[in-house]
Amino acid sequence: MLPGLGRICEETKRVSRILQLIQIITARPDRYHRRDLAARFEISERMIQKDLDVIRHGLKLPLTPSPSGYRFDQLPRLPAVGFDFAEAVSLLLAVEAGRRNTGIGTPDLDTAVERVRGLFPPEFARRMSELGRLGKKYKAEEKPVTGEHRWQMLALLERAIVEARKVRIRYSTSSRGGEESIRIIHPYHLLPFVRSWHLVAHCERRDRVLTFKVDRIRRADPLSDRFEIPHDFSLDDHLGDGWGLMSGRGEQATDVELLFEPEAGRWVSEERWHKSQTVEILTDGAVRFGLHLPITPDFVSWILYYGWRVEVMSPHELRDRVAEEHRRAADRYHISDGTSLSRRIQ
Numbered sequence: 001m002l003p004g005l006g007r008i009c010e011e012t013k014r015v016s017r018i019l020q021l022i023q024i025i026t027a028r029p030d031r032y033h034r035r036d037l038a039a040r041f042e043i044s045e046r047m048i049q050k051d052l053d054v055i056r057h058g059l060k061l062p063l064t065p066s067p068s069g070y071r072f073d074q075l076p077r078l079p080a081v082g083f084d085f086a087e088a089v090s091l092l093l094a095v096e097a098g099r100r101n102t103g104i105g106t107p108d109l110d111t112a113v114e115r116v117r118g119l120f121p122p123e124f125a126r127r128m129s130e131l132g133r134l135g136k137k138y139k140a141e142e143k144p145v146t147g148e149h150r151w152q153m154l155a156l157l158e159r160a161i162v163e164a165r166k167v168r169i170r171y172s173t174s175s176r177g178g179e180e181s182i183r184i185i186h187p188y189h190l191l192p193f194v195r196s197w198h199l200v201a202h203c204e205r206r207d208r209v210l211t212f213k214v215d216r217i218r219r220a221d222p223l224s225d226r227f228e229i230p231h232d233f234s235l236d237d238h239l240g241d242g243w244g245l246m247s248g249r250g251e252q253a254t255d256v257e258l259l260f261e262p263e264a265g266r267w268v269s270e271e272r273w274h275k276s277q278t279v280e281i282l283t284d285g286a287v288r289f290g291l292h293l294p295i296t297p298d299f300v301s302w303i304l305y306y307g308w309r310v311e312v313m314s315p316h317e318l319r320d321r322v323a324e325e326h327r328r329a330a331d332r333y334h335i336s337d338g339t340s341l342s343r344r345i346q
Helices: 005-027 034-041 045-058 085-104 109-119 122-134 149-163 236-239 262-267 299-303 314-332
Strands: 063-066 069-072 165-173 179-193 196-203 208-211 217-225 256-262 278-281 287-295 310-314
Touching: 005 034, 005 045, 005 069, 034 045, 034 069, 045 063, 122 149, 149 165, 149 179, 149 196, 149 217, 256 262, 262 278, 262 287, 299 314
Parallel strands: none
Antiparallel strands: 063 069, 165 179, 165 217, 179 196, 196 208, 256 287, 256 310, 278 287
């Protein structure tokens, strides 16, 4: 570990803990004693007392003990904050991404978000509510990676969504070696998934609704032309029963049975990955995990992530496909004819 890094990590954890203490006591006054808080954070009562002293004396918040627990006598009212459009959009995008990535959500956060949403036209609120309803189904596995170009695209596209304005984009298609094409799209929804953001939009060139990866949009220019989302369009229906954001359209849904080693099985069984999933914990601690879905590249990649800790029991086609990927990966480390990647770069 780099010198000083451990101390910085501990300080960061303490700041986070103090903020959580404020939130907990505010939400449930007269509920927690010092011993309760120490047990909740798995630290000593002495450490919790130091945190409470920071809240009372450092932050000067009126924290008071009572026979039934701690409470704040009165919290300060903060002045109103004004946002321009781009700032408000950026804030909402960050909140929605955070909710999908970590399950963050409290009544206070919901209230704050609704106040920010109130700055926008009613149509914007309707779209955001739909995304909120779908949040658990399309939960991301990792936090999105931010970048200046990405956030510029997100702000521009979100504004186009709110204003129902067509956008001309220059898009790089990964399946054709990065070949770029010019398209006119009707942007419907933005969704975070894994480490990326994706745009669901009607493409005039293909005359159908597609899902675009925002990072592959090299340039975007809003047009003066407007559009309307068809009344019969449903984001849930568009994404269908597939895994993540890949709808699996045109693919037949099939029954899948996976057998996870005990440790990996515990991780998997704690999450809601798909609406069809079934979980059975076996006597030896292993987990039988069942699904009914189209088999897409995203789903295969998810299985491969768990390596030897998972075995595909059925269907045989998926078992063979995963086994072949593992064989090719193993072969990569046993190549002796000079064609391995590591030899190529030496």
